[in-house]
Amino acid sequence: MAAGKSGITPRSEDYSSWYNDVIKQAGLSDHSPVRGCMVIKPYGYAIWERVQSVLDGMIKATGHQNAYFPLFIPMSFLTREAEHVEGFAKECAVVTHHRLKAGGEGEAAVVVDPAAELEEPLIVRPTSETIMYSVFADWIESWRDLPLLINQWANVVRWEMRTRPFLRTAEFLWQEGHTAHETLEEAEAEVRKMLDVYATLAEDYMAMPVIKGRKTEAERFAGALHTYCIEALMQDGKALQAGTSHNLGQNFAKAFNVSFTGREGKVEYAWQTSWGVSTRLIGALIMTHSDDNGLVLPPKLAPIEVVVIPIYKSDEDRDLVLGASAELARACEGKIRLHIDDRDQFRPGHKFFEWEKKGVPIRLELGPRDLKENKVVLARRDTGEKSPVSRDGLLEHLVGLLGEIQANLFQRALEFREQSTRRASNYDEFKQILKEHRGLVQAHFSLDPEWEERIKNETKATVRCLPIDAELPAGAQCIFSGAEAKSDALFAIAY
């Protein structure tokens, strides 16, 4: 039951405890005094900054511009789009007053001033379609103003009942893209383009294989025509939605009067999209690669790619070893994110342990004896291998090895996902697979919402997506109802 000396419960014992332990031991986040809200600690935030840096570059390279819209949304805005209100006007933070006043003694020294009630309550944004599109309506007049391609990095709040660090928190950080186009076709192309951007972020940077697909009606975004997503498989056999891209059609444009004078002089409603990923990705990262010794980070998103541990006893050795460390740091500058752990108050063993828990891809041990032989000891976090390497050509070796580790992590995760993906040919088999293995279950499906609901109630599995790449054989039957199958579907129990 208890975590070992690493403070980390083995995954085989309790995956959920393992997850919390990894976060704690790696210093990624902490509890806060506010229900459902976490503190993102410096090391966790540094990973998020890496994600932001990579993704922001891709968002700008695809022609989008960053902007910033208000945190607050007038309550009435939520009512304007009929489906959106169902999805988002529920558990949210409601600002009703704008002033406190002096009260009693101690903690009651201030109270809400009843005289300062707002005429209309404000909602802390759970997502920004409504507030943004009310402004887009002013920005767009003619087809010449289109496409409008906006992105926002922001905090959002959804009052969740059950929260878990990174995966589901009342407040979280994200980016939300919001665009407006002349035609449905352009909007659809945008939605698919950003889905590809998310897949690139996931696979090429997070080393996390994803399946691109479309959501069923039951799972799509409230107010969208349809929603695309990237889905990943976690080590415990549960799926995780890592990013979504919505084709909003003209639904919000009609609700917020986002219209333009078209090329033929006719006033038309814009075709819109929205798409987002959040700090949830850090949860996905943890559950894709980490092990019983702690976090494992893919080099491209690691705040520190190589940590150097100087090993010495005498002052003379100390000078030698720290000198060699500094020399290496200079050689790596601008090429590798390298950190020298020169803290005197900790022994090397303590440091090994700490950086292992923090998932740094490569550890270098610099000791006087090795240095005299022109060597250093190199340990890989992904495989645990440890061996001496020559200092000649060390930078090139490190660069190459970081690439190899990145590729290895992706390959390992891909193999796990492939081994964990099974096809069911009838409902009994479907249930059996979920019971025995969890994982991803492929099935020909009629898309009947009643069956979807029943499957969810009976197995907890949901349609994660209708994979874009999936092919449906001619005449295929739904494995549940026997009716005509409309799509190949990917089911899983999900986070």
Place this chain on the structure above:
Amino acid sequence: MAAGKSGITPRSEDYSSWYNDVIKQAGLSDHSPVRGCMVIKPYGYAIWERVQSVLDGMIKATGHQNAYFPLFIPMSFLTREAEHVEGFAKECAVVTHHRLKAGGEGEAAVVVDPAAELEEPLIVRPTSETIMYSVFADWIESWRDLPLLINQWANVVRWEMRTRPFLRTAEFLWQEGHTAHETLEEAEAEVRKMLDVYATLAEDYMAMPVIKGRKTEAERFAGALHTYCIEALMQDGKALQAGTSHNLGQNFAKAFNVSFTGREGKVEYAWQTSWGVSTRLIGALIMTHSDDNGLVLPPKLAPIEVVVIPIYKSDEDRDLVLGASAELARACEGKIRLHIDDRDQFRPGHKFFEWEKKGVPIRLELGPRDLKENKVVLARRDTGEKSPVSRDGLLEHLVGLLGEIQANLFQRALEFREQSTRRASNYDEFKQILKEHRGLVQAHFSLDPEWEERIKNETKATVRCLPIDAELPAGAQCIFSGAEAKSDALFAIAY
């Protein structure tokens, strides 16, 4: 009265209208449907991203780490530090409920669910001392955990009655640094170090000269021992506080039990600091350099340093000119932020006008005749000078000229400030200076709070700061009361 064809009211007519017009014409911000909250438009946000990028680098280079703390603060937290509650538990956004429910028809379709009232109201952070330090208390155990050097980039909300874009908005973006130290001396060194970082940002990047000084008791941060600031002078003779750095002493440490076991084994309270700058800096930038033709940006913070306007009539010329533009862009890549305005639907004159209003430091006009002579036409935004320059060595010329423009803007602003700084030797003179010139007024001052209040009431001028560099002659008398002067003080009417 009216703005000319540029849409910009001349400064001599109405400085306040000029300010709003520059913002509108440059596309920096827009109104929002939420009272007191603005939308930061892409071009305005791009300037903020430049500020963030520069400042974040300096904050990290001085050893700080970014983290993220909750948006919400339990109401009772504000009461714990006696002065802080006075300063911040007033006009703020109060979250009292966490759910909406179905209501009537139309805009009343949702209402606040009275059953979902929070046990304790939450305040949307006006600043994060209280929420952060309640967590710091858990992070700090021993002197080995110090110094703790944290920074956060975030949105904050202060329910302001009168708002102006960038200068004073209900929600704004900022960074807030929060640190904890072993000794008062270390905390004081930190506060001064970050004041210097802010002065470097202002002078070396914003090209805005600032005076470093200390606030009087009346103007210091609620809960601080003392507050340092950088003060700048705007074109209309009003001062603007551009950044603050607070030595919090042990005030918050005692309120939130931020304590540590010291080197001698005794439990002590930590010495803390906080410091911040906000999107207000963009308002300062506008009012330091811009003119009646629109925004003027210092090159180092300009999202676009050089804009290229291709000039052509025939298709043949178009190919020639766009080819030369692309060649120049390639040469500048990674060295100069260059943009080619190749929009076909606008004429060159329209583009000149637009980029002038957006304050791009250098405009290049590429026309076929000039190109045949191996020349381009270069226009400087700061001086309005326009002349042909050779394409040979153009990149080096541009790099050099951008440096020259940066230096010129600073020098111009510095000369204006020096001309606008006057010393008063008695109260009549003091009032006369403010009436005739506004500007900065230096005066030997007793620091008597009653006089400070009276001066404010009678002249609207406040003590902007007690300049760090100021020298007080031996035996100097207060120009107001005739009592012994305690400091040289800088007065001004302020934003």
